[in-house]
Amino acid sequence: MPTTIPVLKGKNPLLPGTGFLRNPFEFTIKQTQLMGDFFMMPFLTRKIFIITNHEVVAHILQKNQKNYVKSPAYRQLRLALGTGLVTSEGEFWRKQRRLVQPAFYKTQLEDLFRGMTVVAGKYIAELEEKSASSEPLDIAKEMMAATARIVLKTLFSTENTADINEMYRVMMDAQDYLTYRTVKPYFIPLTYVNGKHRKFKKDIAWFDGYIYKLIAERRNDLNPPNDLLTMLLSSKDEETGEAMSDRALRDEAVTLFAAGHETSATMLSWALWLLSQHPEVVQKMRDEIAEVLEGPTGAGPTGAGRMPGFGDLRKLSYTMQVIQEVMRLYPPGFAIGRQPIAEDEILGVKIPTNGIMFISIAAMHRDPRYWERPTEFYPEHFIPETEKTRPKLAYMPFGAGPRMCIGNHFALMEMQLLLALLVRQFDFEAVEGHPVEAEPLITLKPKYGIMMRVKPAVNKVLAK
Numbered sequence: 001m002p003t004t005i006p007v008l009k010g011k012n013p014l015l016p017g018t019g020f021l022r023n024p025f026e027f028t029i030k031q032t033q034l035m036g037d038f039f040m041m042p043f044l045t046r047k048i049f050i051i052t053n054h055e056v057v058a059h060i061l062q063k064n065q066k067n068y069v070k071s072p073a074y075r076q077l078r079l080a081l082g083t084g085l086v087t088s089e090g091e092f093w094r095k096q097r098r099l100v101q102p103a104f105y106k107t108q109l110e111d112l113f114r115g116m117t118v119v120a121g122k123y124i125a126e127l128e129e130k131s132a133s134s135e136p137l138d139i140a141k142e143m144m145a146a147t148a149r150i151v152l153k154t155l156f157s158t159e160n161t162a163d164i165n166e167m168y169r170v171m172m173d174a175q176d177y178l179t180y181r182t183v184k185p186y187f188i189p190l191t192y193v194n195g196k197h198r199k200f201k202k203d204i205a206w207f208d209g210y211i212y213k214l215i216a217e218r219r220n221d222l223n224p225p226n227d228l229l230t231m232l233l234s235s236k237d238e239e240t241g242e243a244m245s246d247r248a249l250r251d252e253a254v255t256l257f258a259a260g261h262e263t264s265a266t267m268l269s270w271a272l273w274l275l276s277q278h279p280e281v282v283q284k285m286r287d288e289i290a291e292v293l294e295g296p297t298g299a300g301p302t303g304a305g306r307m308p309g310f311g312d313l314r315k316l317s318y319t320m321q322v323i324q325e326v327m328r329l330y331p332p333g334f335a336i337g338r339q340p341i342a343e344d345e346i347l348g349v350k351i352p353t354n355g356i357m358f359i360s361i362a363a364m365h366r367d368p369r370y371w372e373r374p375t376e377f378y379p380e381h382f383i384p385e386t387e388k389t390r391p392k393l394a395y396m397p398f399g400a401g402p403r404m405c406i407g408n409h410f411a412l413m414e415m416q417l418l419l420a421l422l423v424r425q426f427d428f429e430a431v432e433g434h435p436v437e438a439e440p441l442i443t444l445k446p447k448y449g450i451m452m453r454v455k456p457a458v459n460k461v462l463a464k
């Protein structure tokens with residue numbers, strides 16, 4: 001028996017959710033509180049279903065996931081990413097996932113972590129130099145550059161600054177261009193005449209040439225470095241024994257680069273901004289870092305101590321709680337979009353094939369049924385005993401089901417490493433009057449960046 005679902009109403013019955021188009025992050029958080037955890041919003045001839053209900057999420061991403069493909073917004077990404085894990089579907093995706101997965105096994109992560117610490121150490125030294133001038137820095141840009149360098153080192157063992165800068169520039173420009181095409185599809189024809197598309201194609205051709213050269217060199221390397229590219233090259237399908245073609249390698253490598261740095265960078269930017277308003281959390285982190293990494297505690301200059309090793313990560317448990325709490329309030333992947341292949345019925349509601357399923361991770365993470373302080377920054381939400389009391393899907397920054405983020409452990413260790421080093425070494429002070437606003441594009445970015453003064457850290461004696 002079909003049941004009815006709450007329907008969003010507005011002045012324009014064909015398009016009642018203009019707020020959704022402007023800012024789906026804020027819109028879904030607000031409307032979920034008013035409309036409930038499963039409601040529908042007409043969108044011209046289509047229906048958008050806004051979802052935070054766990055049963056519905058489990059149906060789409062787990063139980064009946066074979067009936068759902070990624071929503072149309074992902075199609076634009078294919079122009080740059082080709083058919084890598086983020087953009088592929090069906091049997092091809094399954095085969096690729098099996099081939100890429102071993103690159104993220106724990107033993108491999110341990111090796112990758114060593115590369116990460118080298119790059120992170122160099123980055124911290126550079127930031128120390130920059131912080132000597134009291135000019136504020138855009139922390140969002142800083143974090144993007146730091147995580148891009150980490151992912152390029154772990155992917156290709158590249159530390160050549162000129163190459164890194166150019167790859168980074170191409171990816172940023174490509175992303176701006178593709179976001180523009182996704183957000184303003186009616187301007188797409190114009191991009192073919194105003195030179196934007198030509199520039200994009202030229203950039204991607206450069207990028208491809210660079211990666212194909214790396215692949216060719218690596219195939220002939222008798223002593224290859226232990227990075228993600230070597231892992232991808234040596235991976236063979238268990239059933240057929242087949243390895244990846246150069247094209248598939250290129251697509252997976254570009255996908256890992258694109259998916260793997262902006263997400264972690266936005267998380268770190270939000271973290272530093274939230275921490276600048278919570279000195280008590282900073283102090284607790286510093287105490288933990290000092291204890292685990294043998295640096296000084298108490299009042300006085302901080303920043304001393306050794307680099308973390310892989311085994312230290314599990315001991316930096318409060319730092320991990322902070323990271324989880326930042327991703328609760330500002331999940332870098334703030335939503336998951338899917339479209340059904342065949343008609344479906346969920347909780348008695350008919351889902352047509354042109355329906356768009358919009359799972360708002362951001363709204364799920366602020367659901368007052370599961371969080372003691374839904375809108376506050378409160379790392380204690382992630383104390384292990386508290387965590388056990390929550391349903392699994394109440395928190396899903398990395399998605400859920402078979403298409404869950406392949407880089408989740410990679411990301412967590414990278415963020416733990418960088419955040420611990422940054423907090424140990426520096427004080428971050430937000431520049432007063434600079435607007436900080438979340439802009440939901442491909443990731444949940446700070447719209448105007450985050451301007452901060454970076455100074456050598458001094459432990460403050462906090463009033464109890």
Ligand code: HEM
Pocket residue numbers: 070085086097255256257259260261263264267331332333336337397398399400402403404405406407408410411
């Ligand atoms: C804070 C960091 C990160 C967050 C919050 C995040 C979030 C997500 C989410 C929510 C998805 C699922 C999308 C969907 O189901 O539609 C996803 C998929 C994916 N992520 Fe991440 N991610 C992060 C870091 C990384 C890193 C570091 C890498 C690689 C080095 C990576 C690679 C991927 C790939 C390849 C997929 C597609 C997986 C598939 O469909 O098989 N991500 N990520």
